[in-house]
Amino acid sequence: MIAPARALWLVLSHCSAQPVEQVALDEALGRVAGRAVRADRDMPPADRSTMDGYAVRANDLRSVPRELKMIGEVAAGSGARPRVGPGECVRILTGANVPPGADAVAMVESTEEVSPKVIRFCAKVAPGENILCRGSVARRGQVVLDKGTRLHPQQIAVCASVGADPVSVFARPRVGVLCTGQELVSGSGRAARPAQRDSNGPALRAALLATGLARCEVLGVVEDDPKALRRVLRAALRDCDALLTVGGVSAGKYDFVPRALTELGCREVFHGVAMKPGKPTLFALGPKGQLVFGLPGNPLSALTAFHEFVAPALRKMSGMTAPPPTRFLVRLCKRAVSDCADRTLFMPAQLLFDPSDGAPTAIPIEMRGSADVVAGGQCDGVVVLPEARTYKAGSVVEFHLWSPMA
Amino acid sequence: MIAPARALWLVLSHCSAQPVEQVALDEALGRVAGRAVRADRDMPPADRSTMDGYAVRANDLRSVPRELKMIGEVAAGSGARPRVGPGECVRILTGANVPPGADAVAMVESTEEVSPKVIRFCAKVAPGENILCRGSVARRGQVVLDKGTRLHPQQIAVCASVGADPVSVFARPRVGVLCTGQELVSGSGRAARPAQRDSNGPALRAALLATGLARCEVLGVVEDDPKALRRVLRAALRDCDALLTVGGVSAGKYDFVPRALTELGCREVFHGVAMKPGKPTLFALGPKGQLVFGLPGNPLSALTAFHEFVAPALRKMSGMTAPPPTRFLVRLCKRAVSDCADRTLFMPAQLLFDPSDGAPTAIPIEMRGSADVVAGGQCDGVVVLPEARTYKAGSVVEFHLWSPMA
Numbered sequence: 001m002i003a004p005a006r007a008l009w010l011v012l013s014h015c016s017a018q019p020v021e022q023v024a025l026d027e028a029l030g031r032v033a034g035r036a037v038r039a040d041r042d043m044p045p046a047d048r049s050t051m052d053g054y055a056v057r058a059n060d061l062r063s064v065p066r067e068l069k070m071i072g073e074v075a076a077g078s079g080a081r082p083r084v085g086p087g088e089c090v091r092i093l094t095g096a097n098v099p100p101g102a103d104a105v106a107m108v109e110s111t112e113e114v115s116p117k118v119i120r121f122c123a124k125v126a127p128g129e130n131i132l133c134r135g136s137v138a139r140r141g142q143v144v145l146d147k148g149t150r151l152h153p154q155q156i157a158v159c160a161s162v163g164a165d166p167v168s169v170f171a172r173p174r175v176g177v178l179c180t181g182q183e184l185v186s187g188s189g190r191a192a193r194p195a196q197r198d199s200n201g202p203a204l205r206a207a208l209l210a211t212g213l214a215r216c217e218v219l220g221v222v223e224d225d226p227k228a229l230r231r232v233l234r235a236a237l238r239d240c241d242a243l244l245t246v247g248g249v250s251a252g253k254y255d256f257v258p259r260a261l262t263e264l265g266c267r268e269v270f271h272g273v274a275m276k277p278g279k280p281t282l283f284a285l286g287p288k289g290q291l292v293f294g295l296p297g298n299p300l301s302a303l304t305a306f307h308e309f310v311a312p313a314l315r316k317m318s319g320m321t322a323p324p325p326t327r328f329l330v331r332l333c334k335r336a337v338s339d340c341a342d343r344t345l346f347m348p349a350q351l352l353f354d355p356s357d358g359a360p361t362a363i364p365i366e367m368r369g370s371a372d373v374v375a376g377g378q379c380d381g382v383v384v385l386p387e388a389r390t391y392k393a394g395s396v397v398e399f400h401l402w403s404p405m406a
Numbered sequence: 407m408i409a410p411a412r413a414l415w416l417v418l419s420h421c422s423a424q425p426v427e428q429v430a431l432d433e434a435l436g437r438v439a440g441r442a443v444r445a446d447r448d449m450p451p452a453d454r455s456t457m458d459g460y461a462v463r464a465n466d467l468r469s470v471p472r473e474l475k476m477i478g479e480v481a482a483g484s485g486a487r488p489r490v491g492p493g494e495c496v497r498i499l500t501g502a503n504v505p506p507g508a509d510a511v512a513m514v515e516s517t518e519e520v521s522p523k524v525i526r527f528c529a530k531v532a533p534g535e536n537i538l539c540r541g542s543v544a545r546r547g548q549v550v551l552d553k554g555t556r557l558h559p560q561q562i563a564v565c566a567s568v569g570a571d572p573v574s575v576f577a578r579p580r581v582g583v584l585c586t587g588q589e590l591v592s593g594s595g596r597a598a599r600p601a602q603r604d605s606n607g608p609a610l611r612a613a614l615l616a617t618g619l620a621r622c623e624v625l626g627v628v629e630d631d632p633k634a635l636r637r638v639l640r641a642a643l644r645d646c647d648a649l650l651t652v653g654g655v656s657a658g659k660y661d662f663v664p665r666a667l668t669e670l671g672c673r674e675v676f677h678g679v680a681m682k683p684g685k686p687t688l689f690a691l692g693p694k695g696q697l698v699f700g701l702p703g704n705p706l707s708a709l710t711a712f713h714e715f716v717a718p719a720l721r722k723m724s725g726m727t728a729p730p731p732t733r734f735l736v737r738l739c740k741r742a743v744s745d746c747a748d749r750t751l752f753m754p755a756q757l758l759f760d761p762s763d764g765a766p767t768a769i770p771i772e773m774r775g776s777a778d779v780v781a782g783g784q785c786d787g788v789v790v791l792p793e794a795r796t797y798k799a800g801s802v803v804e805f806h807l808w809s810p811m812a
Binding site: 025026029030039043044048050052075076077094095132136137138144145149150151152153154155156157158159160161163181197198199200201202203204205206207209210224250297298299303324325326328329330331351352353355357358359360368369371372373374375376377379380381396401402403404405406 | 431432435436445449450454456458481482483500501538542543544550551555556557558559560561562563564565566567569587603604605606607608609610611612613615616630656703704705709730731732734735736737757758759761763764765766774775777778779780781782783785786787802807808809810811812
């Protein structure tokens with residue numbers, strides 16, 4: 001058994017960023033920029049008004065009130081370019097290009113319309129006031145999104161505004177999910193014999209999809225037969241960049257996965273992690289460097305090992321340079337007890353932010369072992385309890401987030 | 407102008423949960439349970455071993471070491487039911503049903519195989535040890551997921567394990583996105599005339615998709631013509647449960663949206679919020695109670711108003727009973743200045759958790775007004791600065807999260 005931190009380090013040291021591909025911008029949500037995105041022109045491309053009002057020569061308003069002659073109007077996108085001379089002004093709308101001659105915009109709120117062609121100004125303006133200068137948001141060629149940035153809606157806005165469509169993103173690895181166990185029934189519907197429904201297949205498929213960082217290939221359930229297992233694994237290693245097997249990795253008589261992987265030319269990196277749940281977790285490399293994760297078959301064990309090892313691997317493969325903060329310190333709002341002498345306990349917990357001071361706070365969830373899928377269904381993530389002792393209410397421990405927070 | 411909190415209250419008071427529909431479990435990720443999910447049988451359905459080892463009568467191991475006769479084997483899912491008599495044991499694998507007669511499982515680690523049929527036990531076991539009793543995780547009929555729970559992977563696992571497939575979920579509202587402005591060019595590609603690319607359409611579509619709580623209907627860009635606008639709005643009100651218009655809500659001459667909505671029988675609830683950006687935000691109700699949000703046309707303004715009003719509305723319509731913590735207090739890691747005398751400033755910021763004490767910490771991002779889409783592209787959300795003053799480094803302010811954290 002190795003420590004969870006050592007296991008994670010080993011996993012990450014075998015991951016590298018995926019190749020870069022091009023996708024249409026409207027398919028790019030949640031992808032990661034594979035290349036810096038640059039402004040394809042000055043932003044804004046001309047001096048722009050940030051207000052509705054009048055384009056003026058600031059010098060004309062050195063003393064106010066002052067009346068100026070209104071000689072025209074410009075709206076955003078309009079082609080009109082009336083020149084503003086001394087004693088003149090032009091009505092201007094937010095986002096419109098500042099017409100030649102003018103060097104400031106007076107807000108409409110500080111003006112009065114004396115007649116359709118005469119405007120009275122009641123406040124001075126400084127040169128440049130209410131104008132967003134050409135190139136002040138970004139110069140042509142300037143990087144507006146770094147390589148490795150994840151494309152959330154606000155980054156999609158940046159891409160759209162510089163015409164980055166299609167956009168270069170890191171490819172998503174193809175990840176196979178294969179459940180083992182003769183007791184399992186593929187398909188989770190009521191039609192399935194309820195004795196041993198496969199909840200791991202649906203849960204891990206969902207966990208892969210929820211990351212947004214992988215394409216998921218469901219390989220179904222294979223029974224505990226070495227030959228059948230080898231056949232399915234061989235095909236999976238051919239087609240996938242990474243593979244999750246579920247079950248069959250303990251030391252039991254029917255735990256055929258480690259041997260089958262070895263026979264197929266996989267190299268075991270570790271098998272056994274000092275964690276609860278998740279102790280029999282296995283990590284191996286396929287003949288072409290594919291990542292192979294052997295996850296334990298208990299539902300909570302499989303999801304715990306997924307979030308400890310698979311999700312970080314996917315984030316590294318995604319090319320993300322600043323992964324979201326999924327691991328941070330929290331305060332326990334009630335005591336939590338670990339009785340694991342030689343393993344780190346990952347205990348399901350709910351997360352909340354203390355309304356008085358903002359401190360992240362965890363409510364540990366009572367559970368009946370790693371088969372307690374129901375307790376898992378109440379958690380937002382896990383608290384990490386490395387020692388066999390009582391952690392009092394108020395103790396600060398690490399929290400690993402499972403569910404997205406927005 | 408009304409206060410942002412009042413505006414949010416008004417929006418939420420007009421939202422109600424969507425009707426319930428059935429979806430296949432493998433389509434249910436991110437949906438919200440429309441009905442309590444119940445165990446369709448005891449979980450586990452029989453007494454189960456939580457270990458690899460031997461099913462025994464605890465009474466037989468009152469003094470150890472003791473040798474017992476091995477009379478058979480049970481694996482998970484196997485039909486074998488060998489009865490364990492006094493002086494006997496049965497090899498058992500994790501997850502297998504405990505055979506009749508046995509009342510405890512001894513871990514394989516505390517035994518030795520004397521011969522294929524004789525096992526030596528070196529440790530006592532208590533009755534019930536290493537057994538997960540029938541119904542101890544959940545009794546048949548017991549609620550295992552509350553109505554209003556969002557279906558993340560760990561909840562998909564729960565549904566799968568009780569055969570909840572299809573599963574009842576709240577329907578997702580159909581939300582139309584309509585951009586206005588003659589200066590805008592639909593389509594964001596390099597082919598489009600770069601003068602005024604529409605970044606709001608792609609960004610708001612992405613923002614809707616990212617919530618996972620809406621079906622998005624992109625209605626494109628309509629030019630600043632009252633008749634064309636009315637035609638498109640009428641169709642949108644017919645087809646959509648909610649509608650986002652972008653641009654055309656200021657007091658400018660080309661801001662036709664409020665009047666067009668009134669002409670189509672919409673009732674304005676508010677128009678103008680004391681916030682920066684986002685001041686001209688409008689909220690109205692359609693003839694059938696549809697929610698209509700008039701968002702301002704600047705990219706950051708539109709996204710700010712989306713996260714302040716639209717996203718909370720979608721969460722309420724989704725039927726979620728415990729929305730994720732998207733609003734919490736943070737510490738400013740450097741000073742932030744608001745010069746908005748009568749409005750709350752929403753300033754883009756990055757979020758991190760202090761590695762020393764876990765405190766959520768925000769780094770405000772310098773920006774050049776609400777047209778600064780590039781600054782927005784660096785943020786994880788916004789800090790809320792209600793007063794016109796300098797907020798020193800270390801001040802505690804509210805943070806509103808935009809990007810998912812896992």
